[in-house]
Amino acid sequence: MIERIHLRIIHAVKEQGSLTAAAKELCVTQSALSHTIRKLENNLDTEIWIREGRNLRLTQVGQYLLNIANRVLPLLDHAEEKLKQITQGERGTLRIGMECHPCYQWLLRVVSPFLDTWPDVDVDVKQKFQFGGVGALLDYEIDLLVTPDPFYKSGLSFQAVFDYEQVLVVPSNHPVALHKYVKPEDLRDQVLITYPVAADRLDIYTQFLSPAGVNPRLHKTCEATDIMMQMVACNRGVAALPRWLANQYSKTLPLAVVRLGEKGIDKKIYLGTREGDAGIEYLKAFIDLAKALNSPTA
Structure with missing residues (x-):
């Protein structure tokens, strides 16, 4: 040989x-x-x-x-x-998996200054994993996972990078538009529009509707946030989004933002990595930058 x-x-x-x-x-x-x-x-x-x-x-x-x-x-x-x-964190490709559909705009705000700071490191964003991101992380298909639902497993590390509130977005002329908050029963006769994710992984179901034994009249899915908000504005249904994102759309579309339940639904976005990659400098730098931009509207 x-x-x-x-x-x-x-x-x-x-x-x-x-x-x-x-x-x-x-x-x-x-x-x-x-x-x-x-x-x-x-x-x-x-x-x-x-x-x-x-x-x-x-x-x-x-x-x-x-x-x-x-x-x-x-x-x-x-x-x-x-x-x-x-190995020394000077060059490579940071492969990011997304389990948070509405976080894409926030991610762009982190990626731009990161690329400026690390000119020899490329970024590749993958969204196909949906809720299979942990498996992709363990199988080395991605290097970093953006998720609102960390799955703690040996060899993985998750760090919270920002807090947000999940809210309901309705047309500005909707009967609940002026309410301080909505109850699960208020959605019983509504068309609910969500991202194409299983209901048992959607907060509006797991933390709001299902505990009260309530289902919406109809459940539709939509991948694009822009189209989803256009549909809500045109009285085609209601949707649940992070408050920071909902507030952005309500500035340009006839929409109202209402709290889900009296206490609301508080969430966090986490960045998941492999523990063995802790020494990669550009990966650490990305997480530090994400924490510095701890609010999507910062």
């Missing part, structure tokens, strides 16, 4: 002109160098070079291996340097 050391030796002998000089360059003894090449020649059943007096002449096989060494060794050296930079 051809190994990297074989390519190193052939390249060094060609560059240095002799076995003695090549051995010195590679910090090995000449006998060890000769033994390594002799073993390769035995495995290949052919010679690498031929002695002509005090000089070495590469055979056709040796020249072919030298050509490979000239191409492969620089690539391996570059790969090692890049891996070293990644």
Whole structure:
């Protein structure tokens, strides 16, 4: 089997002109160098070079291996340097998985200054995981998970980065628009529009409707927040969003924001990482920046 050391030796002998000089360059003894090449020649059943007096002449096989060494060794050296930079947190790609549909706009506010600060680190955002993000984190498909529902498991770490309140968004002419808060019964005859997530992972169900034994008249789903808010504004239904996001849309659309229940529904957004990645500098920097922007409207 051809190994990297074989390519190193052939390249060094060609560059240095002799076995003695090549051995010195590679910090090995000449006998060890000769033994390594002799073993390769035995495995290949052919010679690498031929002695002509005090000089070495590469055979056709040796020249072919030298050509490979000239191409492969620089690539391996570059790969090692890049891996070293990644390990030291200087270069790489930060792969972010999103389990929080409405947090995308907040994420953009973190990504922009992060990219400015870390020019050698790229960012890739993946939203396909929905509520399979923990598995993606454990399987190294992503490096950081944005989620409102941390799943604490060995090897993972979750840090809260901001608090928010889940609220109900209704048309401005809706009967409950001027109420201080709504009760579960107020939604019994309503069309509820949510993101395409299972009901048992939606706060408006788990923390509001289901405990009261109430279901809306109809449940529709919509992936795009803009379209969802347009539908609500046009009296096609009601929706639950973080207050900071709902307030943004209510400035430009005929919408009203109402608390869910007398005490409201308080939530947090967490960033999940693998404990083994704690030493990656750019990952730590991203989390620190997210904490500094601890309010989506900051």
